[in-house]
Amino acid sequence: MTKNVILRVEGLTKKFGKFVALENVNVSFPEGQLTAIIGPNGAGKSTFFNLISGEISPSRGKIYYYDRDITDVPQYKFSKLGIAKSFQITNIFPELSTLENVRIAIQAMHSKYQLWKNRNELSSLRDEAYDLLGVVGLQDRAKRRADTLAHGEQRSLEIAIALACNPRLLLLDEPTAGMSPEETVDLMDLATKLAVDRTILIVEHKMKLIMGISHHLVVFHQGKLLAEGSPDEVRNNDDVKRVYLGSR
Amino acid sequence: MRQILHDWGLRYRTIFTGISLALLPFITPHDALATNILIFGLFAVGFNLLFGYLGLLSFGHAAFFGGGAYGAGLAIAHLDMGFLGAVCFGVLLATGLSIIIGIFAIRSKGIYFAMITLALAQLVYYVFFQMTSLTGGENGLRGITVKSIDLGYYSINLLNSKEKYYFLFIFVFLALALVSRILKSPFGGAIEAIRENENRAVACGYNVKVTKYIAFCISGGFCGLAGALYALHISIVPIDILHYQTSGMVVMMALLGGMGSFFGPFIGAAIFLLIEDVVGVWTSYWQLVAGVVFILFVLYFPKGIWGSLVDWARR
Amino acid sequence: MTLDLLLLQLFTGVALGAIYILLAVGLSLIFGLLTVVNFAHGAFYMVGAYVGVAVLLSGGNFWLGILAAPLVVGALGCVTERWLIRPLYGRGIDYPILLTFGLSYVLLDLIRMLFGVEGIPLEVPGSLEGAADLGFGYFPLYRLFVIAICAVLLWLLWLLLERSTLGLVIRAGARDPEMVRVLGVDVDRIRLLVFGLGTGVAALAGILAAPMRSVTPEMGIPVLVEAFVVTVVGGMGSLSGAVVAGLLVGVIASIVSLFYPEMSEMSMFFIMALVLLIRPQGIFGRAGFLE
Numbered sequence: 001m002t003k004n005v006i007l008r009v010e011g012l013t014k015k016f017g018k019f020v021a022l023e024n025v026n027v028s029f030p031e032g033q034l035t036a037i038i039g040p041n042g043a044g045k046s047t048f049f050n051l052i053s054g055e056i057s058p059s060r061g062k063i064y065y066y067d068r069d070i071t072d073v074p075q076y077k078f079s080k081l082g083i084a085k086s087f088q089i090t091n092i093f094p095e096l097s098t099l100e101n102v103r104i105a106i107q108a109m110h111s112k113y114q115l116w117k118n119r120n121e122l123s124s125l126r127d128e129a130y131d132l133l134g135v136v137g138l139q140d141r142a143k144r145r146a147d148t149l150a151h152g153e154q155r156s157l158e159i160a161i162a163l164a165c166n167p168r169l170l171l172l173d174e175p176t177a178g179m180s181p182e183e184t185v186d187l188m189d190l191a192t193k194l195a196v197d198r199t200i201l202i203v204e205h206k207m208k209l210i211m212g213i214s215h216h217l218v219v220f221h222q223g224k225l226l227a228e229g230s231p232d233e234v235r236n237n238d239d240v241k242r243v244y245l246g247s248r
Numbered sequence: 249m250r251q252i253l254h255d256w257g258l259r260y261r262t263i264f265t266g267i268s269l270a271l272l273p274f275i276t277p278h279d280a281l282a283t284n285i286l287i288f289g290l291f292a293v294g295f296n297l298l299f300g301y302l303g304l305l306s307f308g309h310a311a312f313f314g315g316g317a318y319g320a321g322l323a324i325a326h327l328d329m330g331f332l333g334a335v336c337f338g339v340l341l342a343t344g345l346s347i348i349i350g351i352f353a354i355r356s357k358g359i360y361f362a363m364i365t366l367a368l369a370q371l372v373y374y375v376f377f378q379m380t381s382l383t384g385g386e387n388g389l390r391g392i393t394v395k396s397i398d399l400g401y402y403s404i405n406l407l408n409s410k411e412k413y414y415f416l417f418i419f420v421f422l423a424l425a426l427v428s429r430i431l432k433s434p435f436g437g438a439i440e441a442i443r444e445n446e447n448r449a450v451a452c453g454y455n456v457k458v459t460k461y462i463a464f465c466i467s468g469g470f471c472g473l474a475g476a477l478y479a480l481h482i483s484i485v486p487i488d489i490l491h492y493q494t495s496g497m498v499v500m501m502a503l504l505g506g507m508g509s510f511f512g513p514f515i516g517a518a519i520f521l522l523i524e525d526v527v528g529v530w531t532s533y534w535q536l537v538a539g540v541v542f543i544l545f546v547l548y549f550p551k552g553i554w555g556s557l558v559d560w561a562r563r
Numbered sequence: 564m565t566l567d568l569l570l571l572q573l574f575t576g577v578a579l580g581a582i583y584i585l586l587a588v589g590l591s592l593i594f595g596l597l598t599v600v601n602f603a604h605g606a607f608y609m610v611g612a613y614v615g616v617a618v619l620l621s622g623g624n625f626w627l628g629i630l631a632a633p634l635v636v637g638a639l640g641c642v643t644e645r646w647l648i649r650p651l652y653g654r655g656i657d658y659p660i661l662l663t664f665g666l667s668y669v670l671l672d673l674i675r676m677l678f679g680v681e682g683i684p685l686e687v688p689g690s691l692e693g694a695a696d697l698g699f700g701y702f703p704l705y706r707l708f709v710i711a712i713c714a715v716l717l718w719l720l721w722l723l724l725e726r727s728t729l730g731l732v733i734r735a736g737a738r739d740p741e742m743v744r745v746l747g748v749d750v751d752r753i754r755l756l757v758f759g760l761g762t763g764v765a766a767l768a769g770i771l772a773a774p775m776r777s778v779t780p781e782m783g784i785p786v787l788v789e790a791f792v793v794t795v796v797g798g799m800g801s802l803s804g805a806v807v808a809g810l811l812v813g814v815i816a817s818i819v820s821l822f823y824p825e826m827s828e829m830s831m832f833f834i835m836a837l838v839l840l841i842r843p844q845g846i847f848g849r850a851g852f853l854e
Contacts, residue, residue, distance in 0.1 A: 053451070055451075075451065076450045076451075076453055076454060076455045076456065078451070078453070079452055079453035080453055084451070085451065087448075087451075091445060091447065091448045091451075092445065092448065093441055093444035093445050093448065093449075094444055094445070095444055096440065096441070096444055100437070103437075104437050104438070104440075104441045104449075104452070105452040105453075107434055107437060107438070108438075108449075108452040108453035108454050110434075111434045112435070112453075112454060112455070113434075113435055113458075113459075113462065114433050114435055115429070115430050115435045116429065116433055117433055117434065118429075118432045118433065119432060119433055119434045119436065119437045120432070122434070145562075161448070161452065164452065165452065305657040305660060305661075307602075307660075307664075352836060352839045352840070355839065355843050356839070356843055359598065359600060359656045359799075360600075360795065360799060362600060362602075362657070362660050363791045363794070363795060364791075364795060366788065367788055367791050367792050367795065367832065367835060368832070371829060371832040374828060374829045378825050378829075492787075492788065496664055499661065499664065500665070503661060533672045533675065533676055535668050535669075535671065535672045536668070536669055536672035536673065536676070539666070539667075539668030539669035539672065540665075540669055542661075542665040542668070543647065543662060543665040543666065543669065546651075546658060546661045546662045546665060547647070547651070547662070550654070550658070
């Protein structure tokens with residue numbers, strides 16, 4: 001059974017002034033796979049994520065989502081397309097309640113400009129938000145202000161917000177940053193569960209975990225695509241060994 | 249306990265505010281002060297929609313307050329309309345101005361917004377200043393007194409300050425009910441999300457520019473209503489109503505009372521007007537006092553009086 | 564409509580533009596480094612004019628006034644930054660705006676208390692009275708003086724920013740305050756100095772403009788708007804933008820007043836509206852500080 005290609009980038013390049021963050025990257029991702037994006041710091045991983053989530057525009061190159069050219073699509077349309085990202089630096093709505101954080105994200109998919117109804121009486125959205133909090137284990141924090149949550153809980157909320165638009169392509173940018181070992185394991189389990197019916201791209205530094213759960217690896221180095229393949233293939237790749245042995 | 253009080257206050261805020269305002273004339277030394285608090289409080293509520301709830305600081309809202317006032321005044325002076333028609337015309341003119349100014353202002357990035365709204369509103373001031381035959385120019389629009397409203401079986405005597413107060417109160421109360429409705433709607437949720445984290449709101453799928461623009465126009469409309477009521481209250485429209493000092497005044501009222509709270513703007517209006525009234529009796533330098541008080545609030549009580557209270561109740 | 568009249572009006576526009584340039588430069592300096600929009604800029608301009616008045620009233624002359632105004636107001640600016648603005652860093656971009664607006668209220672009433680509400684005339688000094696023959700007409704000597712002072716100040720500013728170590732630190736601090744702090748520079752002190760410099764330049768504009776307009780406590784109120792418009796046109800944080808925009812706005816206002824005098828005040832707003840539509844960041848906006 002051949003899988004659809006959910007995301008494909010061609011000649012993707014991004015320059016910030018004279019600094020070349022990403023150069024001529026060509027890679028495609030089949031549907032339903034969990035791919036880890038790895039590489040030393042400054043390799044261009046976050047820039048790559050920012051490009052494919054619509055936050056920034058490429059200097060050159062194209063981005064295709066299924067067969068559609070989304071290179072020039074404005075960022076706010078990405079969630080409707082089914083692409084969502086959880087941020088590397090926690091990016092929640094601080095003074096809103098935990099439940100509202102997720103509810104408002106779900107609401108974006110339905111009624112944005114409704115001026116008349118009471119939003120708290122849209123029970124379907126509230127129930128959906130509550131369920132999502134359950135997926136990340138935050139239901140008992142539902143009524144608390146988001147900025148009173150512990151760091152690890154906020155990282156989980158990050159993911160719940162990203163899941164709110166029911167994405168087919170989920171981008172996780174260093175989701176376990178600052179989490180305790182138990183929380184990290186929980187998150188990796190969650191990622192594996194989610195990967196069953198969607199495509200996941202995950203940027204991570206914690207090698208052992210990533211190797212364990214990924215189907216596929218993509219290695220960046222100094223803005224270029226260095227290698228890709230299954231965990232075993234990448235592990236035995238000479239270029240990869242050189243880069244990582246050197247930078248450790 | 250605090251949480252219960254807070255939730256209860258949130259649910260019934262319109263009623264609570266309405267009752268407070270209905271009782272106001274019995275607390276204030278004279279009715280003119282109460283009427284000013286009523287009207288400027290509404291002005292501040294409209295402004296607060298943009299400033300407290302959405303997080304956009306506009307220094308050009310005089311254009312909408314003044315636009316509403318001039319609209320109502322012109323309707324009576326030149327178009328021979330009645331009270332209701334004048335108010336509608338005022339709101340329409342103010343909303344029209346906000347639609348035009350909004351196009352320029354919303355395109356600008358955060359920190360420039362205050363500057364650009366100030367400059368654009370000042371342009372409106374200069375234009376109205378020049379159109380002397382229509383607006384009376386420097387001398388303002390005069391001769392727009394409405395003495396009474398004939399309801400058939402009863403005639404409201406607008407020369408009686410208490411009757412006038414409660415008549416204007418009806419408009420303000422209805423406007424507040426509408427504002428509360430909007431704030432509780434999905435749109436209201438969207439503007440709070442944008443205030444809390446604009447980047448994330450975009451990532452979630454909100455078209456932030458369009459949302460801001462709509463909020464800007466709604467805000468302009470409510471401020472226009474306040475302006476229309478003001479014109480009919482003082483029976484003239486002074487040209488300075490369009491000057492940026494008026495914009496600055498509503499900014500101060502909003503902060504003193506509490507941005508991002510429903511009742512705060514009225515408290516803020518009351519504080520400001522009381523300083524003008526009370527301090528003004530002893531010395532003509534009441535602006536010095538107002539300025540110092542405002543600076544102290546900016547430094548130490550940025551949430552304003554009511555805002556600080558609401559915050560304490562939420563913790 | 565002769566060419567001579569046009570040229571004369573052009574020069575008037577340049578003199579007007581000189582004042583605008585000084586205002587916009589001060590505003591841009593403060594914004595470029597501190598990311599603060601100084602809503603008290605018009606008030607500092609006004610205080611500068613009154614320092615000149617005070618100097619004259621206490622027996623000094625105009626030249627002393629020109630020296631004193633920027634120094635006194637610059638010091639006032641430093642105090643303002645240290646005690647009123649510094650506590651607000653990290654709170655959000657709107658707070659300094661709110662605070663400086665409140666400050667303008669306070670300064671206005673303070674000056675009223677000290678000098679009264681009536682306007683006070685500030686005469687052109689004897690040595691600058693009269694007009695010079697420029698070939699195509701007689702142009703007031705004082706206005707030539709204003710243009711000259713503005714040019715000198717721009718040159719001094721350029722020297723400071725491009726050729727001195729302090730200037731280097733200021734420019735670096737505008738680009739990356741964190742990095743500069745890590746390198747051991749006292750960023751707080753630099754902010755203080757730049758705010759004082761910005762307000763000092765505004766005060767200079769105030770005292771230079773004083774003989775051309777009248778000195779009243781309210782003189783700074785319309786000036787704030789003018790400063791904003793010129794800065795938006797030129798690009799916030801850009802000094803070359805301030806220069807170009809100041810000249811453009813001044814000259815156009817001057818030329819327009821020949822044909823439609825009622826529109827000349829408003830002409831700058833239309834320029835600004837145009838810029839906002841076509842190039843919202845301003846003519847030189849976003850090119851970086853001091854380019």
